[in-house]
Amino acid sequence: MVADFRGGNALAKSTYRISLLSEVDLEGWRDHARRLLQGGVAPDQVTWTVEGRGNSGELDLSPPAAFPEQSSDQIARPVRISKTLLSLINSALLHSNEDRFDLAYRLLYRAQSVPALHRNPADADVLKLNRYAKAIRRDIHKMHAFVRFRKIGASEGREQFVAWFEPDHHITEAVAPFFRNRFTGMDWLIVTPGASIAWDGQKLSVGPGGCKEDVPQEDVVEAEWRTYYANIFNPARVKINAMKSEMPMKYWKNLPEAELIPSLLEQAGTRVEAMVAGAPDDRLFDSRTDEPAADRPTSLDQLYALLEQQPDAPRDKFSDRLIHGIGPDHADIMIIGEQPGDQEDREGKPFVGPAGQLLDRALEQAHIDRQQTFLTNAVKRFKFTPRGKRRIHETPNVGEINYYRWWVEQEIRLVNPKLVVALGATAARSLTGKAVTISRHRGEILPGPDGRSILITVHPSYLLRIPDEQGRQVEYAKFVRDLQLADNFVH
Amino acid sequence: MSKLDRSEKLAILADAAKYDASCASSGSVKRNSAKSGGIGSTGGTGICHSYAPDGRCISLLKILMTNYCMFDCLYCINRSSSNVRRAAFTVQEIVDLTLDFYKRNYIEGLFLSSGIIRSPDYTMEQLVEVARRLRVVHKFGGYIHLKTIPEADPELLKQAGQYADRLSINIELPDDESIARLAPEKDGKLIRRTMDNLGKKVREAKAERKSSRKAPLFAPGGHSTQMIIGADASDDAKILTTSDGLYGSYGLKRVYYSAFSPIPDASSNLPAQAPPLLREHRLYQADWLLRFYGFSVAEIMQGGSAGQLDLNIDPKLAWALQNRARFPVNINLADQESLLRIPGLGGKGVGKILQARRFTALRLTDLERICQSVKKILPFITTVDWHPGKQLDSLNLYDRLKPPPEQLSLFPA
Ligand code: SF4
Numbered sequence: 088m089v090a091d092f093r094g095g096n097a098l099a100k101s102t103y104r105i106s107l108l109s110e111v112d113l114e115g116w117r118d119h120a121r122r123l124l125q126g127g128v129a130p131d132q133v134t135w136t137v138e139g140r141g142n143s144g145e146l147d148l149s150p151p152a153a154f155p156e157q158s159s160d161q162i163a164r165p166v167r168i169s170k171t172l173l174s175l176i177n178s179a180l181l182h183s184n185e186d187r188f189d190l191a192y193r194l195l196y197r198a199q200s201v202p203a204l205h206r207n208p209a210d211a212d213v214l215k216l217n218r219y220a221k222a223i224r225r226d227i228h229k230m231h232a233f234v235r236f237r238k239i240g241a242s243e244g245r246e247q248f249v250a251w252f253e254p255d256h257h258i259t260e261a262v263a264p265f266f267r268n269r270f271t272g273m274d275w276l277i278v279t280p281g282a283s284i285a286w287d288g289q290k291l292s293v294g295p296g297g298c299k300e301d302v303p304q305e306d307v308v309e310a311e312w313r314t315y316y317a318n319i320f321n322p323a324r325v326k327i328n329a330m331k332s333e334m335p336m337k338y339w340k341n342l343p344e345a346e347l348i349p350s351l352l353e354q355a356g357t358r359v360e361a362m363v364a365g366a367p368d369d370r371l372f373d374s375r376t377d378e379p380a381a382d383r384p385t386s387l388d389q390l391y392a393l394l395e396q397q398p399d400a401p402r403d404k405f406s407d408r409l410i411h412g413i414g415p416d417h418a419d420i421m422i423i424g425e426q427p428g429d430q431e432d433r434e435g436k437p438f439v440g441p442a443g444q445l446l447d448r449a450l451e452q453a454h455i456d457r458q459q460t461f462l463t464n465a466v467k468r469f470k471f472t473p474r475g476k477r478r479i480h481e482t483p484n485v486g487e488i489n490y491y492r493w494w495v496e497q498e499i500r501l502v503n504p505k506l507v508v509a510l511g512a513t514a515a516r517s518l519t520g521k522a523v524t525i526s527r528h529r530g531e532i533l534p535g536p537d538g539r540s541i542l543i544t545v546h547p548s549y550l551l552r553i554p555d556e557q558g559r560q561v562e563y564a565k566f567v568r569d570l571q572l573a574d575n576f577v578h
Numbered sequence: 579m580s581k582l583d584r585s586e587k588l589a590i591l592a593d594a595a596k597y598d599a600s601c602a603s604s605g606s607v608k609r610n611s612a613k614s615g616g617i618g619s620t621g622g623t624g625i626c627h628s629y630a631p632d633g634r635c636i637s638l639l640k641i642l643m644t645n646y647c648m649f650d651c652l653y654c655i656n657r658s659s660s661n662v663r664r665a666a667f668t669v670q671e672i673v674d675l676t677l678d679f680y681k682r683n684y685i686e687g688l689f690l691s692s693g694i695i696r697s698p699d700y701t702m703e704q705l706v707e708v709a710r711r712l713r714v715v716h717k718f719g720g721y722i723h724l725k726t727i728p729e730a731d732p733e734l735l736k737q738a739g740q741y742a743d744r745l746s747i748n749i750e751l752p753d754d755e756s757i758a759r760l761a762p763e764k765d766g767k768l769i770r771r772t773m774d775n776l777g778k779k780v781r782e783a784k785a786e787r788k789s790s791r792k793a794p795l796f797a798p799g800g801h802s803t804q805m806i807i808g809a810d811a812s813d814d815a816k817i818l819t820t821s822d823g824l825y826g827s828y829g830l831k832r833v834y835y836s837a838f839s840p841i842p843d844a845s846s847n848l849p850a851q852a853p854p855l856l857r858e859h860r861l862y863q864a865d866w867l868l869r870f871y872g873f874s875v876a877e878i879m880q881g882g883s884a885g886q887l888d889l890n891i892d893p894k895l896a897w898a899l900q901n902r903a904r905f906p907v908n909i910n911l912a913d914q915e916s917l918l919r920i921p922g923l924g925g926k927g928v929g930k931i932l933q934a935r936r937f938t939a940l941r942l943t944d945l946e947r948i949c950q951s952v953k954k955i956l957p958f959i960t961t962v963d964w965h966p967g968k969q970l971d972s973l974n975l976y977d978r979l980k981p982p983p984e985q986l987s988l989f990p991a
Contacts, residue, residue, distance in 0.1 A: 268610035318592035329633025557697030
């Protein structure tokens with residue numbers, strides 16, 4: 088015999104009040120539901136309540152009706168329920184809406200005669216159940232995401248952390264295994280208004296709920312987290328609504344980073360304007376130094392002769408020998424290095440040492456004919472510190488570079504190249520009168536003073552100092568590329 | 579220069595990483611610390627732990643090991659000729675920071691990339707060492723994504739794959755000529771060779787895992803790449819063709835599109851303005867059609883003009899308007915493939931329709947319950963009680979369907 092599950096049998100008039108032990112007494116609900124179902128009790132005859140929950144207000148003192156006597160026939164009747172529906176129900180029962188127990192029972196009851204009921208997405212009950220289950224999934228997901236632990240100390244080598252979180256639904260116990268599996272190696276406690284969960288390395292435990300004040304309000308790493316948050320945000324892409332839909336404002340109060348949002352948004356506009364403007368350095372060139380008493384030379388030979396006689400040239404630590412520039416006096420490209428080195432000083436020619444050889448190789452690769460190029464230095468004498476028999480190269484200081492600036496300027500004027508290439512920081516300073524970050528300006532043809540074109544790149548001796556072979560190759564390739572640029576420019 | 583503390587470095591090196599579009603922590607093996615007693619788990623789908631005001635999810639600690647770089651890619655803020663503040667983390671600093679953040683549940687793991695310092699090999703070695711220490715020394719079970727350096731020794735790549743969930747190599751530009759022009763030290767061929775190498779290793783490791791559970795993992799989350807949009811003149815057709823090729827040839831999991839962002843101290847050879855973010859958005863939509871909806875690049879581009887996607891409407895709608903003869907589609911009879919081509923209807927909606935059809939012939943009221951918005955799809959479908967009539971032929975359909983002009987500026991009020 089098949090009982091009529093759609094109500095209307097002898098039991099139809101009685102009402103069953105079922106009282107569950109707690110909001111998350113899922114087991115209790117399942118037991119009751121099974122027995123009610125076996126008794127053929129229709130959903131509209133059951134009222135579900137939770138012990139201790141402040142119910143609707145009207146006090147119902149009537150004792151709950153006893154369960155219907157079950158015939159052996161009824162007990163034997165299997166309760167049928169699909170796995171999918173069961174898991175949907177298990178989720179939905181964590182919802183905070185009081186009607187969830189009722190809804191779940193109704194579906195269970197209806198599923199007895201329509202087994203595939205849950206697969207009809209157009210059914211109003213199924214829809215609601217799905218909505219509840221979805222809200223639970225979302226709430227659980229948000230708890231996984233937005234719990235923020237604060238460290239309170241360490242004990243027996245285990246660090247201890249505490250967090251405060253406010254879920255919308257009764258999910259706290261349900262998320263405990265997730266946190267255990269993720270944070271096995273530390274002790275933690277998560278307090279929510281409804282319940283607290285804890286892990287001590289051995290077991291998970293569930294305790295009573297608490298309040299925000301139970302949890303420390305700060306953590307040492309929080310400031311760094313905020314630093315990260317502020318800097319990973321790209322002000323060029325403000326999308327406030329997208330953020331709010333995923334991280335609703337109700338969560339903000341417990342997220343340490345959220346307090347930054349208003350000010351980040353406020354500054355975004357200005358920050359982007361600054362980025363777009365990119366303020367090119369228009370003060371790259373400083374006005375030239377004063378001319379010395381000497382008349383402007385009319386040839387390179389006259390220039391070097393004049394320089395030879397300058398009484399105020401820096402002498403301390405310098406070799407006496409003046410190294411002239413070398414190359415055709417109407418070269419298209421003029422290359423300026425730092426100062427002569429030991430070997431240059433001895434041979435009386437610029438760029439004959441190891442750096443010069445590297446330069447030669449790079450010039451050749453860039454298809455620049457060295458013989459057609461004018462090579463000279465920003466500082467015209469070798470500066471060094473004696474150490475035993477050796478003379479150790481010493482970088483010229485600002486005053487020394489400045490001293491030779493006028494002379495370099497005359498050299499450029501006389502050769503009148505199409506392009507001046509500055510190798511390294513000293514040469515760049517000599518040309519611009521200012522400290523220049525080579526990396527910032529290298530590889531671009533810059534308009535210089537007097538309508539001259541200037542290219543800044545590294546000094547070959549820099550390449551010689553790179554310790555790593557692979558790194559040296561890369562830098563060398565870049566150097567050659569800069570020289571190629573020079574070649575392209577003058578042709 | 580005074581020494582920077584961890585927090586100052588973090589500020590600089592997170593800032594430098596914000597231009598990288600990939601952030602996802604999804605698509606790896608499931609893992610947790612219950613057995614190891616360590617810290618960390620991955621669940622297959624990633625968790626976004628926060629959202630930045632740019633609407634992007636924060637699921638990983640996304641930083642550069644250093645923003646010093648000896649390369650000089652023009653579109654990149656870290657290029658050697660850029661004037662930004664520089665900083666470098668030590669390996670241990672990154673390890674500690676990752677663990678500190680992870681233990682407080684701020685993040686799902688680490689996304690580490692780096693400027694190239696000393697040499698490509700040296701840089702790659704350091705990246706691998708971070709991952710090794712996290713995994714081996716600290717039994718870290720969270721997500722690790724390493725950006726690989728294509729110029730580095732393949733042996734280092736192999737090691738990286740043992741520790742990382744995902745590896746990526748950024749191609750950055752859709753064609754070799756642009757790469758040569760804007761990233762002179764890089765070599766498109768080398769990048770693709772490395773991708774190919776990576777793809778093979780990922781596939782091999784997967785196959786081995788099938789026969790033996792003990793076979794070593796290799797980047798179980800696969801590999802991905804990023805393309806910068808708007809730094810060169812490539813049009814959408816070119817970009818999508820490149821993506822399509824990358825998906826097809828190297829088994830990439832994702833191609834990320836990153837609208838070229840105006841960067842401070844930008845090279846004068848680059849556009850000063852960002853391309854509209856909308857273009858980036860449309861490319862993602864088109865990419866989605868490529869991967870999940872069975873569209874070809876040619877079909878997608880039918881909806882655009884002169885090689886560019888239509889910015890006003892999404893690419894699926896644009897395609898449909900060019901192919902009106904294929905509509906309306908009968909919701910109750912059409913196969914899955916045709917349903918998927920209805921603009922405004924997603925994969926989930928199609929799934930629900932197929933299910934619901936088994937119970938009843940669908941009416942509009944049923945559809946309303948199933949779909950987010952019926953209004954959009956109405957012109958393209960028929961149901962038991964609906965036919966769009968001549969709507970489809972109407973000339974102003976485009977105007978009616980395109981969303982009202984919205985704030986496309988960078989700064990919504
Ligand atoms: S190699 Fe990478 S970090 Fe370096 S400049 Fe190129 S894109 Fe930027």
